[in-house]
Amino acid sequence: MNAREAMVNASWFGTSDEQASRLLDAYRTEVLEEVVAWLVKKAREHRAKGPQYAKQADVIGKLASKVQRGAVRPDNLATLPPGEEPAPEDAPALAAEVVRLRADNAEWEAARDGYYASEQRLAREVERLRAELAARPTRAEAYRQVADELALMQSVEPDHRHAAGLYSAEQCARRMADAAEAGDGS
Incomplete structure (x- = not known):
């Protein structure tokens, strides 16, 4: 039972x-x-x-x-103590508070949207810079291009003293390219 x-x-x-x-x-x-x-x-x-x-x-x-x-x-299921209960005359003040809070919310949403747009612009710029960086030659490739141009200049230089200096610079650029490929960087 x-x-x-x-x-x-x-x-x-x-x-x-x-x-x-x-x-x-x-x-x-x-x-x-x-x-x-x-x-x-x-x-x-x-x-x-x-x-x-x-x-x-x-x-x-x-x-x-x-x-x-x-x-x-x-x-303890009673409502608020006397004097703390919202009265009908409080309705306009509460409605004004709701309007103020909605305006604050709209302002925050606009700021959030602005930050989101800025974040998107920055992300696109980062991607563009990454693509530009990826398209650039590596340090070793750049040194090899300089060495090739120095070798070309040697072949057309009539003065042997200048050609010897160009040869020395070419060899130095090739060593730097090898070091850059090996990860030494010096």
Whole structure:
């Protein structure tokens, strides 16, 4: 027999106030256990829906915890204390606050969109610079081009003294190219 049935039976046969109070407490406990079980089930269902429902699942779980530990009682379900309740005359002020918050939100969204556009421009510029850098010759290739031009200049130089200097510079450029390829960089 559950608590409700025990209460109904007791009402037929007459019970003392103390026994009626115990029966009511048992019935209330049984109902709260059912509510907690239902809230826990709903929290699990929300969590299973995906990560976007995690916050709702957490709130439902907290509510279930509060009900289970007795934080939700008939004597604390009252509204705000007198003087703190929003009165009808507060409606215009609350509406003005809503308008202000919406304007702030629009301003923040515009700033966010501006930052997003700037981020996109910077990303495009970075990609352009990366492509330009990839198209440039490596250090070793640049040294080899200089060495080839020095070799070409030697072949057309009539003065042997200048040709010897060009030959020396060419050899130095080739050594630098080899070092750059080897990763030495010097």
